[in-house]
Amino acid sequence: MLIEMSFKELIAEKRFQGLTENSLRSYENLFRHFGNWLQENDIEHTQDLTSQTVKAYLLHCKEHGNKPKTFNSKLKLIRSWVRWMLDEEIIDKDICKNIKLVREDDSPKIVREEDIQLALRHLRRMKRREDSLYSIRNHAIMITLIGTGLRVTELVSLDWNDIDFNDWLITIQKSKSRRSGSVPLSEALAKELRVYKSFVENRFKDMPESVFVNNEGERLTKNGVQLFIKRLKKELGIQGTFSPHAMRNVFIKRLLMNKANLREIQLLARHSKIEVTRQYIGYFQHELKEVLDEHDPLKGLL
Template identity: 75%
Template sequence: MLIEMSFKELIAEKKYQGLTENSLKSYENLFNVLGKWFMQEGIEHTQDLTINSIKSFLRSCMDNGNKPKTINSKLKLIRAWSRWLIEEEIIDKDICKGIKLIREDDAPKIVREEDIQLALRHLKRKKRREDSFYSIRNYTIMISLIGTGLRINELVSLDWNDIDFIDSLIIIRKSKGRKQGSVPLSDILAKELTSWKAYVENKYKDIPAPVFINQKGQRLTKNGVQLFIKRLKQDLGIEGDFSPHAMRNVFIKRLLMNKANLREIQLLARHSKIDVTRQYIGYFQHELKEVLDEHDPLRGLI
């Protein structure tokens, strides 16, 4: 079978299985790159595939600057393709056998406290001076990310009917793992979201369903949020890590700083395993010195 044909058939199968758009896009992006590489190497048919050809492809990705996480993501997708080829009896040997994932640096990306304070002061000042669509929306986006720990896909998927202001709850219909979940809505964030909603209601004849929108009233995209955060980082000269997902780490860090326990943080962050939550502690030790000083176990002993 032609390799290109196997790509198309696998994607069709995954669509039938109900994979998310993001997952399907991951396969399409991989097969686009992998197909071009096979073509350059003169590999056209599935019977020509070998373990060495897959290893060579992954090495070329590494040479082109792909990070370990990206390499591992590609390998996982290739493994799924290999399993499908075997199940369909297109090939009889696993072309990924013995190829191991690369060790990743799984340390949380830490945003400096001074950078968060700088960004929030800037956005708040801009909102107060301009009182414009972008200044109000962008400020609300930033505090929503920090105040809920929502992932970027979850944030842009929010509709107004997902926010229960009475019971102080945000329903997450498109969460990681495709499971519906929820997070509490704090009083501070509820006040800011109410203010943003009032602005939107005043601006548009019929209020758009999405919480975060562009000027045309259309749902803001993931790319739109990323560009906003990227420009903010550039404008303020922030050099460290500063991204939408890093705001989720700020959420966890500040829960730790404000003395929430691990189990509470696990539930609020919606980590499937508490070990994922526990890894943050070591990276925030310098931020927790004030807590140690306040509750010093040596006080009264010496």
């Protein structure tokens, strides 16, 4: 069977299974890159695939700068493809059997407090000076990321119907686990979103369904948010960690600094296991010294 045909059939199968568009795009991107590499190496048929083929491709990816997380993502997708071919009896051997994932650095990426303050000051100034969709929207995006801990895919999927200003609740239709969920809406964030919503209502003849939109009123993409944060980082000369997902860590850190307990943070961050929440304490220990000083158990004993 032609490898290109097997790629197309797997995509069709995954679409039938109800995979999200983001997941389907991951397969398509992998197959585009892997397919080009296979063609360059004159490998066209599934019967020509071996463990050495997969290892050579992954080594090629590593040599071209793929980080462990990207490397592992590609291997997982290839494993899924290989399992499907085994089930369909297109191949008769698991060519990924002895290929292992590499170790990832899964520690939270810490954004410096001064970088957050710098970015917010800059966005506030732009909002006052320009009074444009981009300046008001970008400020609202940053405030929403920090104020809710939403993941980027959750943020860009938000519709205005998902925000209940009366019950102080944001409904998430597409979470990481592909289940619906919700996060509380704070008074501070509600105020910012109301200002942004009022601007959008006046800016467009027909109110967009999506919360975060571009100049044409179309839903902002995940890539659009990432590019905005990347440009902001470059413009302000920020050297350390500064990304949309890192704002989720800012959300968790500030909850810890403001004395929320582990269970509360787990619920607000929507961690499936409290062990995931617990790891943040170690990374933010220096930030918690003031809390310890205020609630020092040795007070009154010495």
